[in-house]
Amino acid sequence: MRKFFGYLLSPIFYLLFGIIITIFHPIQWLCLKLGGYQGHKKCVDALNLCLLATYYVLGNTIKFTNRQNLPMDRPILFVANHQSMYDIPPLIFFLRKHHGKFISKIELARGIPSISFNLRHGGAANIDRKDPKQSIAEILKLANNMKAKNWSAFIFPEGTRAKTGKIKPFNVGGIATILKKVPDVLVVPIAIRNSWQMVRYGFFPLNPFTRMSWEVLEPIEPRGLNAEDLVARVEVSIKEKVENNTRETKI
Template identity: 85%
Template sequence: MQLRPVGYPVLLMRKFFGYILSPIFYLLFGVIITVFHPIQWLCLKLGGYQAHKKCVDTLNCCLVACYYVLGNTVSFINKQQLPTDRPILFVANHQSMYDIPPLIFFLRKYHGKFISKIELAKGIPSISFNLRHGGAANIDRKDPKQSIAEILKLANNMKAKNWSAFIFPEGTRAKTGKVKPFNVGGIAVILKKATNVLVVPVAINHSWEMVRYGFFPLNTFTRMSWEVLTPIEPQGLSAEEVVAQTEARIKEKIVLN
């Protein structure tokens, strides 16, 4: 792990601007998800899956653009030649809710679906609609049978429709950026069911800094990055070995303050 010290006066300045810019960010973010909610419904009803997906891709492009209102920047690095003729399981560390829009937008050609908490599938304009109707696995952490059934359903769709999936195996957000131990469960289910899946680690850096102070103020002038790492071919490896390799590769790329 590398260290990148940040001076206290700089932190204070960024927090100060957060008080000024966060209301603008939340206003724009709220307008975008509200406007896109009925558009998603129309696209799904009139154009089916493909139209709905294009709408969701555009939605997440707009959400990523909101980050720049705070002076934050997004660097998405993908030097890998990933196949489009087989499903991919993108495995990433999880630092904040703002990890998600860049993954959806920049990896849009792989038709990635999220394994998400069932609580997020209701009450949030646009986002909940997409989780309910876009092919995500919405799992109830208090109900293991339901969770496994949802992940199996997603794995079947990955195999049948050549969809990909995103999973955060830490299970919860790392509030300081330090990677928590990876859980094997969900990955093991997908590896067993979608036998032709390719596992691709993604290292996310500094998105936790955007929510350093919680909901308000959001932090400013943060250089966030997403990096797609070398794929792991799971054939011949146990789920535990795949998860261990994925976790190790991601940890090598994480930069802590």
């Protein structure tokens, strides 16, 4: 029955999603030209709020929990598991005051209205996985901006989406580079649950009536830890949250 409603509601979702990113594309350009970084950022925040609203067209719900008292005077590296492309708008919007930038694959930086524009002009590190030198250079550029501008960053260390919600092993590389170049960074894990259910049938139909959640977990102070140990701690904390929830809900 849910799949049946998915066939009915998915075209409406995609129509609204497409209209939003198409409308915001020239608005982003205008905000960047007239308002610089701050103007562009406010536009991107509004864009992601509108994208969040489309989730409810499917009857899906979003729960974002942040009980942590996160600092504003130092950069933060948010490390999250990755279940679908729909992981991203809640992260951008609900953590907007931290100026988080994504480490993203370069393919997304072209061809997608609004989204590609933001990746190219909003400070993201757009990496080419086939070119290690380019990838390192992009991450180093982001790290330098984190130090100079007190920006934060989001990284999905699994590398690719976990299509069944089961967490894949975390990669150390990008995290290690940022830890080395931004010594005062604070590492904050985020557990994402059930967003994979939204795309359990693929891009069409989308799965409706899905309860999705994002939870900011206890920060980890990286001082005194090597990158491998730190990433292992982050992975364990996220896995515990995600797997406990999976056993409890069994959607």
